Amino acid sequence: MKDADLEYGQIVATIKPYTDKGRPISIAFLNWFLEHIYRLDQVAAEDAICDKSNDRGIDGIYVDENQLEIHVLQSKTKQNGTIGDRDLREFSGTLNQLRTMDALDAFIAGKVDQEIKDKIHKLGLRGLLEKGFTLRGIFVTNAPIDANGLDVIKGDPSIIGYDRAVIVRNYVDLNVEGGIKQKYAFAIDGTPLVFQAGTLAKVLVLFADGKELASMPGIADGSLFELNVRLPLGSTKVNKAIRDSIEQQSQHVKFPLFHNGITVLAEKFAVDKGTVTIENFVVVNGAQSLKQFLNSEKNISSDLKVLTRVIEIGGNTELAREISINSNNQNGIKPRDLRSNDPVQIRLQSEFEKLSFEGYSFDVKRGAEGSGNTISNEYAGKLLLAFDLEEPWSCHQTYKVFDEKYADIFARPGVTAHRIIFLAKMMNLVEKHLGEIKNAPFARYGLTQYALLTTIKKLLNSDALGKRLCQSPVIAFKDKRMECVLKLIDDLLTSIVIDLNHEMDQGALGDYKSDLKSKNSVEKLMSELLRSYEKDKARGKADSIEERLKACGISKLGAILAANVKSR
Numbered sequence: 001m002k003d004a005d006l007e008y009g010q011i012v013a014t015i016k017p018y019t020d021k022g023r024p025i026s027i028a029f030l031n032w033f034l035e036h037i038y039r040l041d042q043v044a045a046e047d048a049i050c051d052k053s054n055d056r057g058i059d060g061i062y063v064d065e066n067q068l069e070i071h072v073l074q075s076k077t078k079q080n081g082t083i084g085d086r087d088l089r090e091f092s093g094t095l096n097q098l099r100t101m102d103a104l105d106a107f108i109a110g111k112v113d114q115e116i117k118d119k120i121h122k123l124g125l126r127g128l129l130e131k132g133f134t135l136r137g138i139f140v141t142n143a144p145i146d147a148n149g150l151d152v153i154k155g156d157p158s159i160i161g162y163d164r165a166v167i168v169r170n171y172v173d174l175n176v177e178g179g180i181k182q183k184y185a186f187a188i189d190g191t192p193l194v195f196q197a198g199t200l201a202k203v204l205v206l207f208a209d210g211k212e213l214a215s216m217p218g219i220a221d222g223s224l225f226e227l228n229v230r231l232p233l234g235s236t237k238v239n240k241a242i243r244d245s246i247e248q249q250s251q252h253v254k255f256p257l258f259h260n261g262i263t264v265l266a267e268k269f270a271v272d273k274g275t276v277t278i279e280n281f282v283v284v285n286g287a288q289s290l291k292q293f294l295n296s297e298k299n300i301s302s303d304l305k306v307l308t309r310v311i312e313i314g315g316n317t318e319l320a321r322e323i324s325i326n327s328n329n330q331n332g333i334k335p336r337d338l339r340s341n342d343p344v345q346i347r348l349q350s351e352f353e354k355l356s357f358e359g360y361s362f363d364v365k366r367g368a369e370g371s372g373n374t375i376s377n378e379y380a381g382k383l384l385l386a387f388d389l390e391e392p393w394s395c396h397q398t399y400k401v402f403d404e405k406y407a408d409i410f411a412r413p414g415v416t417a418h419r420i421i422f423l424a425k426m427m428n429l430v431e432k433h434l435g436e437i438k439n440a441p442f443a444r445y446g447l448t449q450y451a452l453l454t455t456i457k458k459l460l461n462s463d464a465l466g467k468r469l470c471q472s473p474v475i476a477f478k479d480k481r482m483e484c485v486l487k488l489i490d491d492l493l494t495s496i497v498i499d500l501n502h503e504m505d506q507g508a509l510g511d512y513k514s515d516l517k518s519k520n521s522v523e524k525l526m527s528e529l530l531r532s533y534e535k536d537k538a539r540g541k542a543d544s545i546e547e548r549l550k551a552c553g554i555s556k557l558g559a560i561l562a563a564n565v566k567s568r
Contacts, residue, residue, distance in 0.1 A: 001171040001221070006142040006164045008079040022440025030059055030075035033140050037162065037170050038062075042446040043396035047513055048073065050115055057094035058116055062138075063123055069134045070125060072098060078143040083163065088139060088152035095137045095158060101129050122514075136160065142167075169220055169295070180224055185277040186212035189305060192271060200319060202312040204269055206276065207256060210246075210304035214293035216283075225287040242289055246296040252303035261307030262286025265320050269310050278310060284324040336378055336402045344410050345377055351417035357477070360421050375424050377410075378402075382450065383423040384409045387457050387470075392450035393522050414471070422473035425482075426489055427453055433493045438501050442509070447516040455496055455526050456489060459533060463545035465554055475554055484552035491543065492533075499532040500525075 004010060011029060012019075018028035027049060034045035040062070048062040060073035074091050076083060097107040104126055108117050120126075129135070137159040139145075145153070145163040153159045162170075192206035218224030245251050245259075267280035283290060293300065313319050345364045352362040352375075360373040362380070381401030386392040389408060394400055401409060409415075430452045437443035460466035469475065469485070476485040503509075508525055515521035537544065549555070 001168050003164055003168055006167060008077065008142065011077070011142050020440075021444035026075045026077045027059060029077050029142060030073060030140055033075070033162065033167070034060070034062075034073075037167055041396065041398065046445055050113075050119060057091055061119055061123060061125075063125075063128065063133075068132065069136050070098075070123075070128055071136050071138050073138045073140065076139070076141045076143070078141065080143075082144045082146040083139075083141050083149045084146050085148040085152045088145075088149050088156075088159065088161070091137055091139055092152060092156045092159060095135060095156070098125070099129075099135050099158075101126055104129065118511075134158070138162065140167075171221075179280070179282045180216075180218045181280050182217065183277055183279045184216060184281065185275050186215075187274055188271075188276055192276070194271075197311075200313075200316070202269075204271070204276065204310040204312070206308050206310070207305040208276075208308040209302070210252075210255070210293055210300045210306055211297060211302075213262070213290060213306055213308070214297045214300060216290065219290050219294045224281075224283050224290070242292040243296060246292060246299050246304070249299065249301045249303070252301050255304050256307050259289065259306060260285075261309065262289060263323070264308065264310045265313055265323060266310055267312070267314060269312050276310065281310075282320070284320070336398075348377070348380075348410075348415070348417060348420070355417045355421075357417075357421060360417070360424075362417070362420070375420060380420045380423075381406075381409050383420065383427060383453070384415065386450040386453045387423050387426075388412075388414075390454050390457060391519075392447060392454045393517050393519050395450040396447055396517070416474070418474040418477055422476060423453070425486060426456060429486065429490050429493055430456070432490075433497050436494075436497045436501075437504075439504055439512075442504065442512045445512060445516065448512075451516060451522055451526070452493070452496065452500075454522075455529055456492060458526055458530055459492055459496070460545065462530065462534075463549075465549040466545045469549065469554060476552075479553055481552050481554065485549070485554070488543075488545070488548045488552065491548075492545075495533060495536065496529055499529050502532075503528055 005014065012025065015025070015028045015032045018031040019025060021028065021031070023031065031045055031049060034040045034048055035042060038045070040048065044062075048060040050058055050060055057074055058072055059075045060071075062071040062073065063069075064071060072095060074094070076087055097103050104120070108120060135158060137156075139153075139159055140162045142164055144165060145161050149161070153161050186208055188206045188208055190207065192204050195203040195205070197203055216224060242259075245255060262283060263285040264278060265282050265284055266278040269279070270277045289306070311323065313323075349362045349364055352360055358373055360375065363374050363376045378398060378401060382395045382398075385401060385405065386395055389405070394405075427449065430449050433452070434443045434449060437448075442448060457470060460470050476482050503525060508528070509515040509521065515525075
């Protein structure tokens with residue numbers, strides 16, 4: 001990302017998926033920021049945002065449990081010019097109304113939108129302040145903050161300003177071609193240790209200057225970390241500890257005592273008179289640290305030395321990946337990473353390759369997502385959680401996909417490439433119909449589409465042939481039936497959305513952000529939608545699922561079972 005990408009004309013195009021939710025530009029920009037810079041998932045980002053007007057300068061609230069902080073967010077977009085002291089002084093004033101329990105009580109008692117009051121109560125901000133949580137203001141803008149604005153931030157350390165330059169520096173383009181194809185030289189202290197690992201690799205162990213490491217190319221755009229299973233993860237407890245150590249220069253001399261160091265893989269390295277030169281290199285461990293070094297480079301003193309391993313591997317890419325996986329398994333990584341070599345995932349990936357259907361492929365590693373018809377195992381897991389397990393209210397809890405519900409979701413004979421592709425095609429139809437929902441924020445909320453997918457499952461299951469289709473989606477792939485079956489589902493969604501709009505008009509899911517996470521609320525809504533469909537069918541206003549599936553050539557149980565056995 002470049003500075004020009006955040007100019008008003010460019011950013012409007014970039015955040016179009018967020019303005020499509022029916023929100024003004026500034027709030028849509030905040031939504032984009034929370035997902036791409038703050039690293040929140042879609043649901044968490046949505047939950048943090050305040051939708052209503054009269055928000056008293058509060059566009060969002062996010063509680064960071066790791067850092068024991070309450071983050072109050074404000075977003076400003078500008079077509080031109082800079083952000084001066086006025087906006088930031090007003091924001092500082094808003095923060096003053098929330099810093100203490102007494103101030104918060106007075107704020108809630110004043111003229112403030114009910115949504116803000118509800119959010120404050122739901123998050124338990126008063127109790128958090130009592131526990132010692134710190135209030136922090138996050139000011140987000142696509143414009144540069146000028147010298148006057150920076151003076152305000154300097155005077156109120158609780159404010160963090162994310163202006164154009166800071167956002168560009170923190171943005172990581174996951175699609176950028178990784179690896180640095182050039183030479184880079186940096187000075188070292190003392191004599192490095194050289195170790196020959198058989199005929200496979202040569203290892204150089206040394207202490208590198210923190211400031212020179214911060215100058216390594218590819219930190220800002222993430223290309224330096226191509227093989228690292230974790231990209232820089234934003235504001236975490238670990239990163240806060242690293243940042244604090246950098247900001248306290250008296251701690252720099254102790255840095256090698258508690259920091260694990262970084263690991264660099266290089267095609268080759270050379271040592272000459274206190275200088276190490278590396279060529280064609282990538283960092284596989286230390287992304288978090290290097291990102292913090294770059295962000296706090298001005299605070300790095302000559303005392304800050306970092307234990308550094310440089311491994312010369314030539315062109316052995318397999319060895320590079322093995323080193324990356326094993327070195328990162330010693331650190332905190334996501335459950336998805338640990339499942340990437342699981343036989344269940346490898347089986348599914350192999351099935352996709354053998355099926356070779358419409359260019360679909362299956363991705364099992366973070367950061368390796370392809371284009372076109374690539375389905376990640378994380379997305380597939382959520383589809384299966386909503387459709388097969390009928391738990392749409394849990395689809396925002398990604399950890400369940402690869403942890404406590406992993407076996408229930410993936411480790412079943414019925415989970416095949418055919419099933420996953422079929423569910424992905426169904427979800428494509430669901431997403432197409434979201435635009436027909438009158439309440440735009442509700443339509444674009446992350447859990448809405450999964451609730452609709454589960455509703456389709458329940459509707460199909462109400463019919464004998466529909467139930468068999470759900471059990472064995474492979475039958476839709478035979479004899480060009482897919483288009484006909486998808487047309488049926490498309491028509492069912494049209495009917496469901498009409499009834500859903502009616503239910504929402506009647507007050508269903510008044511607090512949809514909470515209700516869509518509630519089993520009882522979602523099941524009650526789905527029951528009403530199914531009841532409405534049955535009434536329409538009784539009045540002749542809805543087609544029989546059985547008749548429609550028969551017209552698609554799906555009618556005999558024997559043929560279904562034969563097709564299912566063949567697919568295995």
